[in-house]
Amino acid sequence: MNLKHLISMRDLSRADIHQILDTASSFKDVLKRDIKKVPALRGKTVVNLFYEPSTRTRTSFEIAEKRLSTDVVNFAVSSSSVTKGESLFDTIKNIEAYGVDFVVVRHASSGVPNFIAEHMDVSVINAGDGMNEHPTQALLDAFTIRDHKGSFEGLEVAIVGDIIHSRVARSDMIGLLMLGSQVRFVGPPTLLPPQPPPGVRMYYSLEEGLTGVDVIIMLRIQMERMNKSFFPTTADYFSHWGLTKERLARARKDAIVMHPGPMNRGIEISSDVADGPQNVILQQVTNGLAVRMSVLYHLSGGEYHA
Amino acid sequence: MAKELLNKKDIERVLSRIAYEIIEKNKGTENVCLVGIQRGGVHLARRIAEKIKIVEHADVPVGSLDISLYRDDLSLRRDHPVVRKTDIPFDSNGRKVVLIDDVLFTGRSIRAAMDALMDYGRPACIQLAVLIDRGHRELPIRADYVGKNIPTAKKEKIDVQLQEDGFQDCVQLVKAKE
Missing domain, CATH: 3.40.50.1370 (Aspartate/ornithine carbamoyltransferase)
Structure with missing residues (x-):
């Protein structure tokens, strides 16, 4: 190299x-x-x-x-x-x-x-x-995925939440597409790009977006980058877009849950998922x-x- | 241009002798362990351990050591070597460690290997076994067990091929390209 x-x-x-x-x-x-x-x-x-x-x-x-x-x-x-x-x-x-x-x-x-x-x-x-971009985060995410899934080809990866403000989402997307995975962006229209980038599918419903995925990458809601209102309240956001046990059940049984940190518990992710058996968040660290x-x-x- | 120095049979005989010498020098196998340097040394270490087992009916533990991170030319090389696995599945504190490598040349790999080994513990002693000693030392290092001394020109290459890597066992001298 x-x-x-x-x-x-x-x-x-x-x-x-x-x-x-x-x-x-x-x-x-x-x-x-x-x-x-x-x-x-x-x-x-x-x-x-x-x-x-x-x-x-x-x-x-x-x-x-x-x-x-x-x-x-x-x-x-x-x-x-x-x-x-x-x-x-x-x-x-x-x-x-x-x-x-x-x-x-x-x-x-x-x-x-x-x-x-x-x-x-x-x-x-x-x-x-x-x-x-945040390339070392994308590399550590890829490392964690390879550790659990063995390879990248054909994996369904959902990147969920505040996509437009996220350099993690962009670097993950570039890396995972290069490695042969399928990438979905999942989130409210206000937090997704107007057009899907080449090779990416977009879902405006968490339930649909999580169905059948192998990997879920949750993103932090980045309040500090929001100069206008992208959603009504954090409680409202959680009720539609928070990753809960019930919603996680839509993904494959062996799906892993990732988060680049720091987590907002009760906003983008519930504690029972963040601490649950499918989380690999501290392994990412x-x-x-x-x-x-x-x-x-x-x-x-x-x-x-x- | 390649000239064969050792064939399969020769390599077997040399390794058998080294196994005997290790047993003799250490008065048995108590506290002895073998550590092969990645990659060729690891295969040789396993073979020597098998031969020791046949003679002494004792298992000596075998480890593998990657020395990439301890090399003294890292800041010079543009492409850094692949870092292979280091696996020392025993406590090296107080053990007699026999380092095993395929070719002893400048001695710089052995210096790196000794530093790496020290980061895993404090062995009672370190001994060195090599299949080929081709001379041209740049550091004050010598082997305790030598398979074969082969005088070489500095530009020549010693090519050790082992069946564990999918080759037929042999050691050859590759002449320098003009």
């Missing part, structure tokens, strides 16, 4: 994805050892540049980076000179002058990771840009570490062809 940045799932081929997942499965073994650290990226430095509040993704990246022996610097926006008015360009030029190897970036605007990759001589990993280690490992290559 000859890859410098991971900004979009479109940067990857199907073979690349499988290679990242295969390597991640070896890293998952490393995470079970007493000594959970390997020297693979010793001497490299990563800056986690988070312009949006994030606890779990940033923590996940930070642990993954530390397990690979990189030096980690966290650059959180609220405590940085950005609040003093520094432009993105000046910030990244400063970070470049420190001589770092990786920038893991999250930003509320789509396209910021591309901008950094253009202006900075580092490997850029997109940890979520606006409503655009563990798999996220292994997948992010794998991405860092594959992006850290030098110039020499072995």
